[in-house]
Amino acid sequence: MHFDTIAAISTPMGEGAIAIVRLSGDDAWKIADRIFQSPAAKPLCEQPSHTIHYGHLHDPATEELVEEVMVSIMKAPKTFTREDIVEINCHGGITSVNRVLQLVLTEGARLAEPGEFTKRAFLNGRIDLSQAEAVMDLIRAKTDKAMNVALNQMEGKLSHLIGELRQALLETLAQVEVNIDYPEYDDVEEVTIPLMIEKGTWVKNEIDELLRTSSQGKILREGLSTVIVGRPNVGKSSLLNSLVQENKAIVTDVAGTTRDIIEEYVNVRGVPLRLVDTAGIRETEDIVERIGVERSRKVLKEADLILLMVNSSEALTDEDERLFEAVAGMDMLVIVNKTDLPTKIDLERVYEVAGRDRVITTSILQEQGITELEEAIAALFFEGSLESNDLTYVSNARHISLLKQARNTIDDAVQAAQVGVPIDMIQIDVTRTWEILGEIIGDTVQDSLIKELFSKFCLGK
Amino acid sequence: MPQFEAGTFDCIVIGAGHAGAEAAYASAKMGASTLVLTMNLDMIAFMPCNPSLGGPAKGIVVREIDALGGVMAKVIDKTHIQMRLLNTGKGPAVRALRAQADKVLYQQEMKRILEEEPNMTLRQAVVEKLIVEDDEIKGVVTQIGAIFRAKTVIITTGTFLRGEVIIGDLKYSSGPNNQMPSIKLAEHLQELGLQTVRFKTGTPPRINSNTIDYSKTEIQPGDDVPRSFSYETTEFITDQLPCWLTYTTPETHEIINENLHLSPMYSGMIKGKGPSYCPSIEDKIVRFADKSRHQIFLEPEGRNTREVYVQGLSTSLPEHIQHRLIASVPGLEKAEMMRAGYAIEYDSIIATQLWPTLETKKIKNLYTAGQINGTSGYEEAAAQGLMAGINAACNVLGKEEVVLGRSDAYIGVLIDDLVTKGTSEPYRLLTSRAEYRLLLRHDNADMRLTEIGYQNGMISEERHTKFLAKKAQIDAEIDHLRKVTVKPTEEIQEIIAAVNGTALREPMKAADLLKRPEMKYSELCKVVPPLEEINEEVAEQVEIFIKYEGYIEKSMQQVARMKKMENKRIPENIDYDAISGIAKEAKANLKEVQPLSIAQASRISGVNPADISILLVYIEQGKIAKVSG
Numbered sequence A: 001m002h003f004d005t006i007a008a009i010s011t012p013m014g015e016g017a018i019a020i021v022r023l024s025g026d027d028a029w030k031i032a033d034r035i036f037q038s039p040a041a042k043p044l045c046e047q048p049s050h051t052i053h054y055g056h057l058h059d060p061a062t063e064e065l066v067e068e069v070m071v072s073i074m075k076a077p078k079t080f081t082r083e084d085i086v087e088i089n090c091h092g093g094i095t096s097v098n099r100v101l102q103l104v105l106t107e108g109a110r111l112a113e114p115g116e117f118t119k120r121a122f123l124n125g126r127i128d129l130s131q132a133e134a135v136m137d138l139i140r141a142k143t144d145k146a147m148n149v150a151l152n153q154m155e156g157k158l159s160h161l162i163g164e165l166r167q168a169l170l171e172t173l174a175q176v177e178v179n180i181d182y183p184e185y186d187d188v189e190e191v192t193i194p195l196m197i198e199k200g201t202w203v204k205n206e207i208d209e210l211l212r213t214s215s216q217g218k219i220l221r222e223g224l225s226t227v228i229v230g231r232p233n234v235g236k237s238s239l240l241n242s243l244v245q246e247n248k249a250i251v252t253d254v255a256g257t258t259r260d261i262i263e264e265y266v267n268v269r270g271v272p273l274r275l276v277d278t279a280g281i282r283e284t285e286d287i288v289e290r291i292g293v294e295r296s297r298k299v300l301k302e303a304d305l306i307l308l309m310v311n312s313s314e315a316l317t318d319e320d321e322r323l324f325e326a327v328a329g330m331d332m333l334v335i336v337n338k339t340d341l342p343t344k345i346d347l348e349r350v351y352e353v354a355g356r357d358r359v360i361t362t363s364i365l366q367e368q369g370i371t372e373l374e375e376a377i378a379a380l381f382f383e384g385s386l387e388s389n390d391l392t393y394v395s396n397a398r399h400i401s402l403l404k405q406a407r408n409t410i411d412d413a414v415q416a417a418q419v420g421v422p423i424d425m426i427q428i429d430v431t432r433t434w435e436i437l438g439e440i441i442g443d444t445v446q447d448s449l450i451k452e453l454f455s456k457f458c459l460g461k
Numbered sequence B: 001m002p003q004f005e006a007g008t009f010d011c012i013v014i015g016a017g018h019a020g021a022e023a024a025y026a027s028a029k030m031g032a033s034t035l036v037l038t039m040n041l042d043m044i045a046f047m048p049c050n051p052s053l054g055g056p057a058k059g060i061v062v063r064e065i066d067a068l069g070g071v072m073a074k075v076i077d078k079t080h081i082q083m084r085l086l087n088t089g090k091g092p093a094v095r096a097l098r099a100q101a102d103k104v105l106y107q108q109e110m111k112r113i114l115e116e117e118p119n120m121t122l123r124q125a126v127v128e129k130l131i132v133e134d135d136e137i138k139g140v141v142t143q144i145g146a147i148f149r150a151k152t153v154i155i156t157t158g159t160f161l162r163g164e165v166i167i168g169d170l171k172y173s174s175g176p177n178n179q180m181p182s183i184k185l186a187e188h189l190q191e192l193g194l195q196t197v198r199f200k201t202g203t204p205p206r207i208n209s210n211t212i213d214y215s216k217t218e219i220q221p222g223d224d225v226p227r228s229f230s231y232e233t234t235e236f237i238t239d240q241l242p243c244w245l246t247y248t249t250p251e252t253h254e255i256i257n258e259n260l261h262l263s264p265m266y267s268g269m270i271k272g273k274g275p276s277y278c279p280s281i282e283d284k285i286v287r288f289a290d291k292s293r294h295q296i297f298l299e300p301e302g303r304n305t306r307e308v309y310v311q312g313l314s315t316s317l318p319e320h321i322q323h324r325l326i327a328s329v330p331g332l333e334k335a336e337m338m339r340a341g342y343a344i345e346y347d348s349i350i351a352t353q354l355w356p357t358l359e360t361k362k363i364k365n366l367y368t369a370g371q372i373n374g375t376s377g378y379e380e381a382a383a384q385g386l387m388a389g390i391n392a393a394c395n396v397l398g399k400e401e402v403v404l405g406r407s408d409a410y411i412g413v414l415i416d417d418l419v420t421k422g423t424s425e426p427y428r429l430l431t432s433r434a435e436y437r438l439l440l441r442h443d444n445a446d447m448r449l450t451e452i453g454y455q456n457g458m459i460s461e462e463r464h465t466k467f468l469a470k471k472a473q474i475d476a477e478i479d480h481l482r483k484v485t486v487k488p489t490e491e492i493q494e495i496i497a498a499v500n501g502t503a504l505r506e507p508m509k510a511a512d513l514l515k516r517p518e519m520k521y522s523e524l525c526k527v528v529p530p531l532e533e534i535n536e537e538v539a540e541q542v543e544i545f546i547k548y549e550g551y552i553e554k555s556m557q558q559v560a561r562m563k564k565m566e567n568k569r570i571p572e573n574i575d576y577d578a579i580s581g582i583a584k585e586a587k588a589n590l591k592e593v594q595p596l597s598i599a600q601a602s603r604i605s606g607v608n609p610a611d612i613s614i615l616l617v618y619i620e621q622g623k624i625a626k627v628s629g
């Protein structure tokens, strides 16, 4: 059987320091060769199968160095999928793995659907019959989950923006179609080349802007900004250290880390976090006042998640209560720490002030409750309750690769318009752009164009 | 009524409208003994609406019919009163011919062609029942009890099934244009278990040309260049009649608004779903209230009649209001109405009950084609008739069935849409329904389909030989332009300057020069003369192929991707209930449509990519099971 080349991150997110981007398909080796440079300076295609190579990835477009990697190459049919396979081992954590994935997608691979490697293994006769049912369930389960996450994202800014771009394209398309299908109707204004250029350029710029902000998107680059707040000595630094120890910290070269604030980058169950411990600042000052100040500052304003910590072995203080008020309205988890000590805190009161936010009890000292905390963070994220300002992490690689395709097709359209290609040719690329954008938000129904046509224009005998 | 045996045939076609005529012609031409049973032999290929054929998408369908060996193109080439090539200012993918027909001559010519066909029997009769045994068609029974037996039957009864004409608050049982409705047959089809829906369409009034003041209208002449739909036509009509353009006025709109309550559309009398692309004037004025005027085209219905079709004024308002509407239009102040406009409601078959060959899933060897399948329009009807006729004959002759793909022809798009998605309103072809329209052009219909027509005996040896020669000429000329280098001579620089191009600095391949948007092949020919003398048709295809190569390439890649999925067949006896994991709605729709390929499955509404993945896995599983078992 013959399939296109697919790629995906194949190590579960957050597990271990090394992540693998796997490619499978006829072009796997070719794509790897386009981005891989080894000291041996010999292309991978000329290397024997089932060997591992050290080298660097670079972006052919910018010639920029991307990653230091180990690349394993395996020739069909003795592979998991019975196709040519390349595995790129990167040790850079979420940020760099994502970049590598995007790079191979840009170079021609397609993002694998959930379960697709397994599916190919099956279709190519690698797995036996008894496993087939399981594969189907897998595909269904994973797709549904991915779809849920996707749907949650859809309510966000991205889908809104894409919707606007598509509407603009659709209107232009409908008008061109009307000109074509009803040439004798004089009341429909002809879509002129300048109009096409204007609309196309606008769309292209918007996509460029989306891509620009997405590649700087803080989730992708920095993770969800997570701020730990609480009175001195409740255990903030301990929590941070514990999360960092348990989850290998992400090494980052992000600039602008302020001296006052301690930041660590961790990957908690697939969710990249930028942990900020505000207690790095002068402990003596009134903490609530400080929060007030900080709230207007970048750290808090840009926080995606607040971890508010209180001490179980002390009564809830006035200061604690004012802290709750200070962060009201933000996405938050409440942590009641030091449960190993005798309880003095009024837990009911804590639940009351926490309102709808989840309360988790921990003893950092005895390593209790940390698993629950991690799960709660992951749940918040994957259920979509946590809103990030830019493209979301889960499907961003897919989104970005689609956006790049859309940008290229609309660019083709604009360029064609500029050299005077007839409008109905240009339309092919405009339609394609509209479809690709639709894939991002899961909507490519052909009929919508025809509906648009007849609701907007008065046609017929 | 006593019944009697009246004869046996390979194929019976019920109805001789646009679908029936084409179906009968194809089946007879292919060698199947064919009987046409139709209500009224004087009404063969009657046009109950616009006296016009073609236009965007539809015009290309007519070309496709011709390339496959059908008759519509040849008939209109002989009987039109005017012909125009549309969209000439746009790219090649959307050019299309439109002709105004002489309605009566068209019918006569079609009748003559059918009569001349050796394997054809024409008989005036009303069919009331089908003979079905073990879910297989065996023949038909007419009103007077005649039994005709046949291996295959094609029903093409158009808008006749339980037809009801509506004008104002008047509603009566009738076929189009006051012909008899088909009530018994409609009931019988339902008894046989075929599901139907109620659709509606309408037509404008006709007026007497002698009473029109043409000075208040704009003339719309035909093209000066002689044109034809058929690739075989050699004689052209030069004596053309013009159409005329006028507009509605604020008064027209006022009359409609004041009398809306009398419109059966708004009083709730009409329940059938009408086509959104053919709104009545009532509809237009209600839905597009801000438009101050609408175009009205005056189209002569023929050379030997004074009747004029008032395009744009389709209505089912009461007749006395129609008089006032007409009088409110400039040029028509004194116009005499000859026939009132009306709406018609009718049963049509839900097309997802058909295989892509147009054979019904329920009753073997029974086919349906034309407006009965939920479409609207002569060309759509003829296209289906042709395909049903070819497939019925293939069936009889034991040949492989013919199903056109979405990348082969607009006809393929039409039938695939119908049998895969069904339609919630009368279906009309539009260029926007075709995803590969750059490949489905007016000019290359012959390249796409002649071979298929030839293989099925629809195209003569002589025409086929000519076709092959044309094809070879095109290929040779494309090759030539790719090889020849144009040097920056004074002559070429002049030609380039004349079209405002940038001067040549270095020698360039002729093909690359032609790719420049401003460069015309006719100009280029001055410096790169063709290998041998070529006609305009050849020149057109050469120019399009080279100029738009990049776009054509892109479309071909798209097609290749789709073809892969198209080649993944779904076993006929697949049990969707046994497949765990396919979503409920998807399952229901898959069971209804019974797609033949993965590609078709993916076009069914409610079937998403995950369902397709699971289906693929399941099918492969079956394959493996077969191999190992």
Ligand SMILES: Cc1cc2nc3c(=O)[nH]c(=O)nc-3n(C[C@H](O)[C@H](O)[C@H](O)COP(=O)(O)OP(=O)(O)OC[C@H]3O[C@@H](n4cnc5c(N)ncnc54)[C@H](O)[C@@H]3O)c2cc1C
Pocket: A461, B014, B015, B016, B017, B018, B019, B020, B037, B038, B039, B040, B043, B044, B045, B046, B047, B048, B049, B050, B125, B126, B127, B128, B156, B157, B158, B159, B160, B161, B176, B177, B181, B182, B185, B201, B202, B203, B278, B342, B343, B344, B369, B370, B371, B372, B375, B376, B377, B378, B381, B382, B428
């Ligand atoms: C009022 C009206 C308005 C229309 N408006 C439009 C429009 O705006 N745009 C558009 O594109 N199309 C329009 N059409 C549609 C167009 O006319 C049809 O799509 C086309 O004619 C359908 O062709 P057909 O062969 O399927 O059916 P028809 O041309 O209707 O032919 C049906 C044939 O079946 C025969 N028949 C029926 N019942 C029996 C029986 N029991 N036994 C024997 N013979 C039988 C009839 O005699 C007739 O020959 C309109 C049609 C009507 C009637």
Ligand SMILES: Nc1nc2c(ncn2[C@@H]2O[C@H](COP(=O)(O)OP(=O)(O)O)[C@@H](O)[C@H]2O)c(=O)[nH]1
Pocket: A230, A231, A232, A233, A234, A235, A236, A237, A238, A239, A279, A337, A338, A339, A340, A341, A362, A363, A364, A365, A366
């Ligand atoms: N008993 C107990 N002590 C803890 C726990 N967590 C932190 N501590 C201790 O509390 C003190 C203050 O902790 P630190 O993390 O510096 O608090 P911060 O000021 O909020 O950052 C340290 O001595 C920690 O060891 C806990 O769960 N139980």
Ligand SMILES: [Mg+2]
Pocket: A233, A236, A237, A238, A279, A280
């Ligand atoms: Mg501290």
